[in-house]
Amino acid sequence: MKIVIFGLSVSSSWGNGHATLWRGLCRGLGGMGHDVVFFERNAPWYSTTRDGVEFPGCHLRIYEDWGSVKSSARRELSDADVGMVTSYCPDGVSACELVLNSPTRVRCFYDLDTPVTLARLDEGNTVEYLPANGLGDFDLVLSYTGGGALSSLKQRLGARRVAPLYGSVDPEVHRPAQPLPDFAGDLSYLGTYAEDRQDTLERLLIQPARERRDLRFLIGGAQYPQTFPWTSNIFFVRHLPPALHAAFYCSSRLTLNVTRRAMASMGYCPSGRLFEAASCGVPIVSDVWDGIDEFYRPGSEILLSRTAEDVLQALSLSEGELSAISRAARERTLSEHTAQHRAAELESILEETACSGSKEQLCGA
Numbered sequence: 022m023k024i025v026i027f028g029l030s031v032s033s034s035w036g037n038g039h040a041t042l043w044r045g046l047c048r049g050l051g052g053m054g055h056d057v058v059f060f061e062r063n064a065p066w067y068s069t070t071r072d073g074v075e076f077p078g079c080h081l082r083i084y085e086d087w088g089s090v091k092s093s094a095r096r097e098l099s100d101a102d103v104g105m106v107t108s109y110c111p112d113g114v115s116a117c118e119l120v121l122n123s124p125t126r127v128r129c130f131y132d133l134d135t136p137v138t139l140a141r142l143d144e145g146n147t148v149e150y151l152p153a154n155g156l157g158d159f160d161l162v163l164s165y166t167g168g169g170a171l172s173s174l175k176q177r178l179g180a181r182r183v184a185p186l187y188g189s190v191d192p193e194v195h196r197p198a199q200p201l202p203d204f205a206g207d208l209s210y211l212g213t214y215a216e217d218r219q220d221t222l223e224r225l226l227i228q229p230a231r232e233r234r235d236l237r238f239l240i241g242g243a244q245y246p247q248t249f250p251w252t253s254n255i256f257f258v259r260h261l262p263p264a265l266h267a268a269f270y271c272s273s274r275l276t277l278n279v280t281r282r283a284m285a286s287m288g289y290c291p292s293g294r295l296f297e298a299a300s301c302g303v304p305i306v307s308d309v310w311d312g313i314d315e316f317y318r319p320g321s322e323i324l325l326s327r328t329a330e331d332v333l334q335a336l337s338l339s340e341g342e343l344s345a346i347s348r349a350a351r352e353r354t355l356s357e358h359t360a361q362h363r364a365a366e367l368e369s370i371l372e373e374t375a376c377s378g379s380k381e382q383l384c385g386a
Contacts, residue, residue: 022055022056022102022103022368022371023055023056023058023100023101023102023103024050024055024056024057024058024101024102024103024105024371025058025060025094025097025098025101025103025104025105025120025125026043026057026058026059026060026105026106026107027060027094027105027106027107027110027112027113027116027119027120028043028059028060028061028105028106028107028109028110029061029107029108029109029110029111030061030064030067031043031044031047031059031061031076031079031081032061032067032071032072032073032074032081032083033066033067033068033070033071033072034070034072034262034263035066035067035070035243035260036066036213036243036244036260037067037213038133038213038292038293038294039107039109039133040072040263041191041194041263041293041297042133042188042189042293042360043059043079044076044077044079044191044194044263045189045190045191045194045359045360045363046189046360046363046364046367047059047076047077047078047079048076048077048078048079048191048193048360049078049191049359049360049361049363049364049365050078050364050367050368051077051078051079052077052078052361052364053364053365053368055078055368056080057078057079057080058080058082058097058101059079059080059081059082060082060084060090060094060116061081061082061083061084062083062084062085062086062087062111062112063083063084063085064111070260072262072263072264082094082097087112087115087116091115091119094116094119095119095123098119098120098123098124098125099123099124101123101125101126102125102126102127102371102375103125103126103127103129103371104119104120104123104125104127104128104129105120105129105130105131106120106129106130106131106150107130107131107132107133107150108131108132108133108134108135108137108138108150109133109134109150110150111150113149113150113151114149114150114151114152114153117130117151117152118152121152121158121159126375127160127161127371127374127375128158128159128160128161129159129160129161129162129163129371129374130156130159130161130162130163130180131162131163131164131165131186132162132163132164132165132166132174133165134165135164135165135166135170135173135174135287135290136166136170136281136283136284136286136287136290137281137283137284138151139170139173139174139177139283139287140283142177142178151178154179155177155178155179155180156174156178156179156180157178157179157180157181159180159181160181160182160374161182161183161184161370161371161374162174162178162180162181162182162183162184163183163184163185163186163367163370164183164184164185164186165185165186165187165188165290166185166284166287166289166290167185167187167289167290167312167315168287168288168289168311168312169287169288169289170287170289170290171183171184171185182374182377184370185289186363186366186367186370187291187316187358187363188291188292188293188295188296188358188363189293189296189358189359189360189362189363190293190296190297190299190300190354190358190359190360191359191360192300192354192355192359194263194264194266194267195263195266195267195270195296195297195298195300195301196267196300196301196302197267197271197301197302197351198267198268198270198271198301199268199271200268200271200272201268201269201272202272203258203272204239204241204258204268204269204272204273205237205272205273206236206237206238206239206256206272206273206274207233207236207237207238207273207274207275207336208226208229208236208238208239208273208274208275208276208277208306208332208336209238209239209240209241209269209270209272209273209275209276209277210222210226210238210239210240210241210242210276210277210279211240211241211242211261211266211269211270211276211294211298212241212242212279212292212294213242213243213244214242214243214244214245214246214249215281217281217282217283218279218280218281218282220282221279221280221282221285221308222279223250224328224329225277225279225306225308225326225328225329225331225332226238226240226255226277226279226332227250227252227255228329229329229332229333229336230252230254230255231252232329232333233254233333233336234252234253234254235254236254236336237254237256238252238254238255238256239255239256239257239258239269239272239273240255240256240257240258241257241258241259241260241261241269242258242259242260242261243259243260245257266297266301267301270297270298270301270303271301271302271303273303274304274336274340274343275303275304275305275306275324275335275336275343276298276303276304276305276306277305277306277307277332278292278294278295278298278305278306278307278308279307279308280292280307280308280310284310285308285309285310286310287311288310288311288312288313289310289311289312289315290310290312291313291316295307295316295317296354296358299317299322299323299347299350299351299353299354299358300351300354300355300358300359301351302347302348302350302351303347304324304335304343304344304346304347304350305317305323305324305346305347305350306323306324306325306326306331306332306335307323307324307325307326308325308326308327309325309326309327313325316353316357316358317350317353318349318353321345321346321349322346322349322350322353323346323350324346
């Protein structure tokens with residue numbers, strides 16, 4: 022298949038969880054013989070923080086503005102099997118119009134931020150990457166979130182055919198690594214600052230840090246404000262490229278997963294960081310949300326915490342106990358949650374969608 026995608030950014034992971042996910046999916050799809058063309062607008066905050074422009078399985082097209090790329094995009098879609106637009110695509114409405122009016126055999130929208138999309142609609146806000154008439158014209162709507170989110174996409178946005186495509190990890194990038202002294206600590210957290218994660222972060226990291234001044238805590242990420250409530254034993258590492266994620270994770274006894282409020286409330290929305298840390302063989306302590314047990318078994322593959330006391334209890338576990346948990350989580354990840362698994366799922370969903378519409382070109386006819 023030739024798959025043409027209009028999305029946020031593949032070239033930069035700065036404040037952008039989409040990048041590492043797409044790099045892994047593209048590698049997986051390319052290894053299966055598919056061709057992926059990804060259109061990314063050249064935003065200044067990404068152009069100065071790029072991790073690269075060449076990635077396995079991905080033909081990246083970086084453009085300055087929609088007017089300059091529209092003709093090229095139309096040509097790519099003219100012989101494509103799949104045209105896809107993702108949430109937070111900066112030219113989402115225009116890209117949707119182009120895909121929906123193209124001869125591509127499967128027209129798809131992939132919402133990697135479904136709980137945020139739905140929450141903004143509930144608040145009466147315009148969602149700038151959605152067509153004004155919703156998603157009913159697409160052959161397929163994929164969601165990073167499962168559970169009740171799938172029904173909401175049908176009811177609220179008119180999606181006709183929906184399927185979950187969860188996050189994943191590329192084990193070639195995220196794997197056990199040598200710890201680095203600069204990242205050494207007892208509990209780490211890697212994530213872009215988000216106001217709707219702050220209450221949970223304060224409860225599960227900042228409060229434990231205040232109570233255990235003898236322990237060392239680390240936060241890595243971008244966009245943290247000057248007003249962030251740092252303590253003397255919380256150390257900050259500015260934005261890390263994916264190549265350093267494994268060393269960051271592996272330098273702490275445990276790492277913390279915190280889910281954005283809308284995603285935690287809806288459930289069935291595992292963060293990409295969750296799979297990355299597990300693939301690196303690091304024990305994870307996570308906030309609690311519906312469906313997390315569908316991905317990892319609480320107590321044996323992941324530790325769940327609602328309070329600071331829960332986190333401190335996790336930190337008191339022996340090295341043997343933590344090693345057993347991290348080994349089990351890594352095994353589960355490699356058997357179910359790699360980018361190759363998701364690429365195979367995506368291939369199957371696309372083929373089923375094409376066949377349901379009697380589009381024989383993707384059905385082997």
